[in-house]
Amino acid sequence: MFYYLFTYLDQTFDFPGAGVFQYISFRAAMAVITSLLISLVFGGSLIRYLKKKQVGETVRDLGLDGQKQKQGTPTMGGLIILGAIVVPTVLFARLDNVYIQLILFTTVWLGMVGFLDDYIKVFKKNKQGLAGRFKIMGQIIVGLVVGFTMYFSPDIVIKEKNSAHAYIEKVNVMNDATYARAKEVFSSESTKSTKTTIPFVKNNEFDYAKLISWIGGGAARYAWIIFVPIVILIITAVSNGANLTDGIDGLATGVSAFQAATLGILAWVSGNIIFADYLNIMYIPNTGELTIFISALVGACIGFLWYNTYPAQVFMGDTGSLALGGIIAVLAIMIRKELLIPILCGIFLAENLSVVMQVSYFKYTKKKYGEGRRIFLMSPLHHHFQKLGYAEPKIVQRFHIVAIMLAVLTIITLKLR
Numbered sequence: 001m002f003y004y005l006f007t008y009l010d011q012t013f014d015f016p017g018a019g020v021f022q023y024i025s026f027r028a029a030m031a032v033i034t035s036l037l038i039s040l041v042f043g044g045s046l047i048r049y050l051k052k053k054q055v056g057e058t059v060r061d062l063g064l065d066g067q068k069q070k071q072g073t074p075t076m077g078g079l080i081i082l083g084a085i086v087v088p089t090v091l092f093a094r095l096d097n098v099y100i101q102l103i104l105f106t107t108v109w110l111g112m113v114g115f116l117d118d119y120i121k122v123f124k125k126n127k128q129g130l131a132g133r134f135k136i137m138g139q140i141i142v143g144l145v146v147g148f149t150m151y152f153s154p155d156i157v158i159k160e161k162n163s164a165h166a167y168i169e170k171v172n173v174m175n176d177a178t179y180a181r182a183k184e185v186f187s188s189e190s191t192k193s194t195k196t197t198i199p200f201v202k203n204n205e206f207d208y209a210k211l212i213s214w215i216g217g218g219a220a221r222y223a224w225i226i227f228v229p230i231v232i233l234i235i236t237a238v239s240n241g242a243n244l245t246d247g248i249d250g251l252a253t254g255v256s257a258f259q260a261a262t263l264g265i266l267a268w269v270s271g272n273i274i275f276a277d278y279l280n281i282m283y284i285p286n287t288g289e290l291t292i293f294i295s296a297l298v299g300a301c302i303g304f305l306w307y308n309t310y311p312a313q314v315f316m317g318d319t320g321s322l323a324l325g326g327i328i329a330v331l332a333i334m335i336r337k338e339l340l341i342p343i344l345c346g347i348f349l350a351e352n353l354s355v356v357m358q359v360s361y362f363k364y365t366k367k368k369y370g371e372g373r374r375i376f377l378m379s380p381l382h383h384h385f386q387k388l389g390y391a392e393p394k395i396v397q398r399f400h401i402v403a404i405m406l407a408v409l410t411i412i413t414l415k416l417r
Contacts, residue, residue: 031091039306070311073314082320089292097286103290142330146330186276194223240325241349251399253304256325262344264295267287268288328341362374
């Protein structure tokens, strides 16, 4: 919104300072500041409102230390995160950008699905909340919208490297000559493609169309048959992983902030022709605009941590966790870095796997021995460490340290090939 207003003022009235809104870096900085202010200022008001309405968490007795003290803590705090993401994005991002439109849809839609689940739990006093099949259906709808838009939209393209410029001399100074040289390296023609990035591999691009190459020469036209289901699978897995991780104070919020900051760096370099050339990565026009959204996301998570750190004054609930996981997945897919998710979202992956392994092993042993046995003392994984006697803040801090290490590893895959 402000982008269009100040562009008009700059072009029509030569308004002093209005030109800074052309710079993604300035708008990203404004977005993170605004999201922090929204989280901190309006977060406290929302918490007081939720307490007044007695929108408190109902805690099951799982035999964990400090669990009963959480009884009655306000939930649905994900509304703070969603508001602190959407408002700055609408104010500072270019709303005609298809990537911004897609990620806003993902945020609002999955936020609504999570809100409905929390609403049923809190107001309808149904501990089961929204039936699992409806949650999955909501995630599938996001996957379908994102997958088909990514495949068919003429605005979502990449630029291939010219074969004659497979290698050029790299320079450290970003100037007009550098920009001109980078423009020569990438084709002037934009290309529709289902290519993605493979980590740790030189010339690291993989085309999903190759998975159905056996059907013949027209495989590229039918690549959506494999591409869309993969998108659905990724979104569902990461969204549910974030949901499982949101079990102790500050864990999911902090981990999501580190993941989002990493994706912000990847989005910015992927949308910048000079850095895409220098790093020898895929150049994806217009993805740099996602930096504004991601800045708002990071600010929202940090601001929410003000109230969510141990002992939490508010829980995000499914309103926040389902949306955060879906956002992380869709961002990775849009910048063609979804194969980095097992590294970047290693915490979510471990939480998911711990539940799958626990349930599968319990069912297997019950069928074989007549008595169910467990791998972990409790799942998801963070509850296992609670059962071992670790204090909740220590578990959160150590998980955060691991998340930072995974984020750094994800970033260095840009050059470690």
